[in-house]
Amino acid sequence: MAEPTAEHGELPAPEATGDVPASSGTNGARRTPEELVAKAIAPVKSEFLRPPPVRQGEAAPEARAGAPQSGLVKEKKSKRQLKRERQQEKKSALNLCPEIAKTGDISSCHYKDRCRFSHDLEAFNNQKPADLEGECPFLGAEEPCPFGLACRFSGTHKDTAAAAATPSSHKKNFEMNSLKKDVQKLLWKNKMRLPKSEARLKNLGLMVHNKSVKKILEEVESKEPASEDCSVANGNGCKDAVPSEMTSNLDHPQEVAKEDGAIAINDAVADETRPPKKQKNVLEEENSTSKAENGTPTLQSASKESHTLTEQEASTDNMMTENDRSLKLHPREKKLIDLRDKLYLAPLTTVGNLPFRRVCKSLGADVTCGEMAMGTNLLQGQASEWALLRRHSSEDIFGVQICGAYPDTVARTVELIDQECTVDFIDINMGCPIDLVVNKGAGSALLTKPMRMKAIIEAASGTVDTPITVKVRTAYFEGKNRIDSLIADIGYWGASAVTIHGRSRQQRYSKLADWDYIYQCSARAPDSLQVLGNGDIFSYVDWNKHKSDCPSLSTCMIARGALLKPWLFTEIKEQRHWDITSGERLNILKDYVHVGLEHWGSDKKGVETTRHFLLEWLSYTCRYVPVGLLEVVPQQLNWRPPSYYGRDDLETLMASDSAADWVRISEMLLGKVPDGFTFAPKHKSNAYDRAENG
Structure with a gap:
């Protein structure tokens, strides 16, 4: 450890410098803790506050002390340059x-x-x-x-x-839950047979999509009237959110409207052996289907031999379809998962990897869930996406989260996961606010299309016995909440549990979560549907309040709070505010590095991968303010910490929002960084209203 400097040593007296503390008002008077809390500023005790920034023309204390400066911005390289570097690395003796x-x-x-x-x-x-x-x-x-x-x-x-x-x-x-090579090859060649999902889709009247059909249906949707307000005054639930000519099909299992990517099958199915009417015009030319001998349409891929059914396979598919209709499980007859009163670690993009979940598990988490995986990428056999499904033996209650825009994609993904992985539940993300996901019609975009939500949940829950859960936000647009009108339907469609993040997609992570609305939705939910709340839980006080205010709430999901302090699970179980020391925090980071090297490898590549994800995590942990430094306890998730000194050099270093200091912490655990090393956090964790995680 370096010798104490102006940055990491003792606090100089504010009076000696003549400067006003950062938490002071414009007139130089010290702000009260209540005033600081009202402005969402962490009320750090005055003796730990750093002096304010120096006036223009003076050298900063950090610069005078020679401390490393922040701003390790990753240089953007062209694809050609990256390819050249990879080729040179391959030729290296290392x-x-x-x-x-x-x-x-x-x-x-x-x-x-x-x-x-x-x-x-x-x-x-x-x-x-x-x-x-x-x-x-x-x-x-x-x-x-x-x-x-x-x-x-x-x-x-x-x-x-x-x-x-x-x-x-x-x-x-x-x-x-590793991806087997033979399975990956079948997925690459589009030869993976998933009969349960295809049978379920046929039973629901949903035919498998291709690009041309999606394009046509998107044109149809664009001509339909907007459905932002979902009235429940007449008790029809989400039927009011779609045109009247589409609601007539909801009560007929043989008919499905064209809303949200489903192809209508208007033929009566009185005679099962009679082939359906032939598709015409564009659908006939661009969405051609190969027909088995019984006339049932099946998916046609680029490789014709992969989907050419033999007589025996065709009869098997037909039998499965009939069995699915006659022996369809009611949602309450499916496998159940009990999440009530359990500490649930939310799926967290980038940082919620397997080593991080292992650390949280050791600190008291009961339920863990993998990072969100895109269904289309899983079906294509992408190894990087399948890595998100990995499970450790210590995760006794484990689920995976998937994302998809259409029922066929989700149903096939669910069957594939059920067939190749060991999971306790499968969560469908219908609340992700990231533009990349929303623009593809998935995540929060589904909140504007209740009929597609219905089709996806019904297709997924009817394909596998594994419990299906759903994660949503309050709405897509601010001020137009709609989950309360769908909550009963979500349970009827086949979901075992629903997690409600108390913010809209438009709101992202700004402002506090609306827990009153979560309570309202929980009160309307049927007894068979477990409702979980999510948003701003950062202490056992928050946990106790939400559980006592709404007894019908099954449990609370913990997301960003676990990123800032993973020992939050310990605090909740032991009902205390843990004034954790810097040494104890460093030991948690050591545990993370150890399991990270087990997971990513102990060679050069594995060490640098572990370092990368450690730095991503440190970009969040720097926002934690130790209990002993606060005038008001507990810390709230939306508080912005002022610049302060810790009780020792290590605690001061951990409080730094400089990427250079995060790198210094990583070097304490993983050795010196390679020459030319750069790092920029994937998520702007210091922008409290723009964080993409949670």
Whole structure:
């Protein structure tokens, strides 16, 4: 640790500088804690406050002390430049073949001269950087470290006999839900058969989409009147939100309107063996379907042989469709998941990865959920998207969250996950505010299309027995809340639970969450539907208040509060404000780094990946103000902390909003950063009203 400086040492007396503390008013008088709280400023005790910024023309204390400056902005590189760097890295001697690194034998690679990695073991040893401090995270495993010589802790490796004699801590700790190579190849070639979802879609009258059909239906939707107000005065629920000619189809299982991407099937199904009427015009030319011998239309892909049904397969599909109609499970007959009074860690983009969930689990979280995964990417076999479904053995109640704009995409994704993964529930995101998601018709965009919400939930819940949950916001537009009019229908459509984030999409994360509206929705929900509230929970006081104010609320989901202080779960369970020390916080970061190296690897790439996600997390933790420094307890999530000194150098460093200081913390745990290292947080966590997470 560096010697104390003006930035990390003791606080100089404000009187000595003649400056006014940052939390003072315009007349120089000290603001009261109540005034600071009213302005959403954390009321830090005066003895810990930094002096205000110096006047123009004077050098800043940090600059005089030679402290590193913030602003490690990532340089934007062209695709050609990035490709050139990747090619140069492949030619580097440090890019050693994994097989040779694991065994230390040059002849172990079966690709020989065709291998795209380096086989120069001597050059690798000469250029390899020094080992990092600490032990290899795989020392307790039954097998040797999978990264061998490439491990940044290779000096601590034991011989095979000693490793076998050492009790293994990895026997009970393992990861699951990995993407199998044979499954990935089938997905790449669009040959993965998902009969349950196709049978369910046919039963609902929903045919599988392609681009041309989506385009036509979007044109139809654009001509329909806007449906922002969803009246429930006449008790018809969301039927009032669609044109009258479409509501007539809601009560007929054989007929479905063209709203929201569904192709209408207007043929009566009195005779199951009679083929449906042939599609005409554009639908016939652009959405051609291959027909089995019984006349049932099926999806036609670019690879015709993958979807050409044999006589036996066609009869099986027909049987499944009939069984699905006759043996359809009522939502209350499906598998149940009990979330009541459990501490639920929300799915968090980028930061809510498996190592972070493991840390939260060790600190008291009961339920965990993976980051949001796009259904289309999962169906394409993208390994990076499937990584979001990974589960650790310590996550005893675990769910995955998916996002999709159309019923066929969601139904097929749900069946694929149920078939290939071990999960306790599947959550469908209908509240994501990010433009990239909304512009594709998913996330919050679904709040403007209740009939598509209905189709998606019914298709998903009828495809698998795994409980289906839904996450929504209050509305798309500010001041036009509509979930209260849909809450009963969501339970009837087949959802086991619904989480309501108390903000609209237009509101994003500005202003406080509307918990009164969450209470109103919870009161209208049927007994079979569990309602969870989400928004601004940052202490056990917040948790207790929401639970006592609304007994019908099943539980509360914890999101950004866990990013700032993951020990929030411990505080709730122990009903106390934990004045955690900087050393205890550093130990939590050490635990994160350890499990991160287990997850991403202990080689050079794994170390830098762990560092990247650690820095993303540190961009949130700097907003936490220790309990012992506050005049008013507990801290609220919307409070902006002023510039302050901690009770020791490490606490001061952790309070810094400078990216350079976050990098310094990462170097304490993972060694020096590589030459030319840059970092810019993916989410603007210091912009309280524009954060994309939560």
